[in-house]
Amino acid sequence: LHFTLLGNQEARDCGLGFIVKGKQCDDIDECKELEPTPPCQSTATCYNTYGSFYCQCQPGFISTTTVDFTPLTGKCKDLNECQEKPQVCGSNSACLNTFGSFKCQCQPGFRSTTTVNFTALTGDCKDMDECKEQTADCPNNLSCVNTPGSYTCICQSGYKLTESRCE
The missing domain is CATH 2.10.25.10 (Laminin)
Structure with missing residues (x-):
């Protein structure tokens, strides 16, 4: 002074x-x-x-x-929160950095419990049951079995797999 x-x-x-x-x-x-x-x-x-x-x-x-x-x-x-805290969004989700913040989005085969864009404090990702939601594509003689994040088609009872199809 x-x-x-x-x-x-x-x-x-x-x-x-x-x-x-x-x-x-x-x-x-x-x-x-x-x-x-x-x-x-x-x-x-x-x-x-x-x-x-x-x-x-x-x-x-x-x-x-x-x-x-x-x-x-x-x-x-x-600050890239996605790099600083790799698990900031939780499992089955992807972190997307934004200017001054970040957002989380579910990976394919999973659905947010809240909105499409969320944070670990406002939502998480749950497995979609493609078989129940009829988004799975299993041709004739095949049954849909849900798996985490996806589904698989297996031969129905009484059929067996030959050359990538059920007969």
Whole structure:
């Protein structure tokens, strides 16, 4: 903090992060004073400190340097939750990274218990019974047997498999 008082005169040089107010230097709130162009990028939150400020990345983003940084010392980049936490979606699902977040989708043969796009907190994937749902394609003399994520066709009772068909 630098300022000069000369008798009843006003402060002259307050230094960076401060503004002259009468006979004293007051802190500038850089986070508010610099609006509509805030000092931190849109994926970070600005925090004012006495004489300065710092930025922190919002959830879904990670700093290129340290947790607390300034625009001159770092920035935020997208956090790939799918790489950071490979099992973030749970079993029978695939993780898809999005800007600042991620979503989960069920693998073929499985269905979400909630919506098509979900997180491990909002849904999971259950096996589809292709045989009961009549999406399986088993030709004549073959019966459908459900398997996890798929199905198989087997010869009906009284038939035997010869050259990839039941007779």
